[in-house]
Amino acid sequence: MIEFPKIQLDPDNTFASDFGILIHDEFKILYMDENLCNIIGVGKVPDKMSLPNLLSLIVDVNPEQALAHHHRLMEGSVRPRVQTFKVTKPSGKVAHVLVAESIVQWQGETAIQLAIIDITEKYNDFYQLEQQASIDSLSGLTNRNRFETILSNELTKAQKIGYPISCLYIDIDDFKLINDAYGHQAGDDVIRTFADCCKSSIRQSDFIGRWGGEEFIILLPHTSHQFALLLAERLRRRVSKSHIDMPDGTINFTISIGVNTLWGDVISPSAVLHQADQALSHAKRHGKDQVASYEKIITAHKN
Structure with a gap:
């Protein structure tokens, strides 16, 4: 018989204080929710016609490599990734986010979902501790x-x-x-x-x-x-x-x-x-x- 671990709520759960969803196909954004808009500093959920290509928003990413990974992910030849990104909001403020990929069905078609967690507070806490240890x-x-x-x-x-x-x-x-x-x-x-x-x-x-x-x-x-x-x-x-x-x-x-x-x-x-x-x-x-x-x-x- 498999013995499962005991799961307890972490009292320091501000790590995942804000959580948003984005869905894309070959980096064409199909959907983003209101929570994500709040995280990245967009005033409201844009209509489908005004959604940009996700690759046009990501700085210092090789488009060919990103598309190659997307295709391998859709084929099942690679596993979904978890990455961190720095987001410069339209206001100039900076947010740090954790992004986890998964494959989903969206309106009858296969697409990629990005679960995006705002980790700015934890990132800043870690940075301050790192600075204190180095100064x-x-x-x-x-x-x-x-x-x-x-x-x-x-x-x-x-x-x-x-x-x-x-x-x-x-x-x-x-x-x-x-x-x-x-x-x-x-x-x-x-x-x-x-x-x-x-x-x-x-x-x-x-x-x-x-x-x-x-x-x-x-x-x-x-x-x-x-x-x-x-x-x-x-x-x-x-x-x-x-x-x-x-x-x-x-x-x-x-x-x-x-x-x-x-x-x-x-x-x-x-x-x-x-x-x-x-x-x-x-x-x-x-x-x-x-x-x-x-x-x-x-x-x-x-x-």
């Missing part, structure tokens, strides 16, 4: 765990495709002295101020993370060594001009930066950081508040 709460920058993944992925892409990628290893100078003199709250303000300087200095294609304590990493894809040095120097100057007002004075602080660039080299993430850290150590030993190049250090040692 350093003090600086608002990417945390170390997430940045390690970014570093590995970006190095792999740069080595595979063959473009330069630069790494900036940054340390806030005399950070312990700031904490000792002004307290840890002031140290936190220094980190936040530094993070703001970084955000206003790097490009959208760059990545920045808090590596630990007062150490930070900036990754610059498609960036030559010379340009990375210019970006590092621009950041150094911006930080040196910043200040934090305290009840008993003003805090000015500086940073030291080590710069390392790869172009076609097959090297591990740890080795990349080690080389950038060597350049950073050179900058710290030679007076701080400066940018040091790993490439120039190695060249000087060879000579």
Whole structure:
């Protein structure tokens, strides 16, 4: 005898708060209900003559592949799919939906039914949790765990495709002295101020993370060594001009930066950081508040 599981209502059933139906044949829309209109932001159920071709509404889908899947589904050679889509409503608002296919009979003909569930709330909850797990709460920058993944992925892409990628290893100078003199709250303000300087200095294609304590990493894809040095120097100057007002004075602080660039080299993430850290150590030993190049250090040692 088959033993069936016990089914219990999930108290968190807002996952399926809105549910709509669309029926199509070769992506010609035959029917859509009022619930679906609410989900996608259409004011009312359109009449049959004004229903568009579904393929004309889907962005970044290969029409030939979509039609081939449709025909295989109708033939029974593939199973129905469940997919997620992002819907940009006419108002500009975005909804996220879960779409499940099934084969139905519609007015005596075989067609495809799409059961469409609005998962926007759950998607946003998940996105916020993912962001919280990836962001350093003090600086608002990417945390170390997430940045390690970014570093590995970006190095792999740069080595595979063959473009330069630069790494900036940054340390806030005399950070312990700031904490000792002004307290840890002031140290936190220094980190936040530094993070703001970084955000206003790097490009959208760059990545920045808090590596630990007062150490930070900036990754610059498609960036030559010379340009990375210019970006590092621009950041150094911006930080040196910043200040934090305290009840008993003003805090000015500086940073030291080590710069390392790869172009076609097959090297591990740890080795990349080690080389950038060597350049950073050179900058710290030679007076701080400066940018040091790993490439120039190695060249000087060879000579």
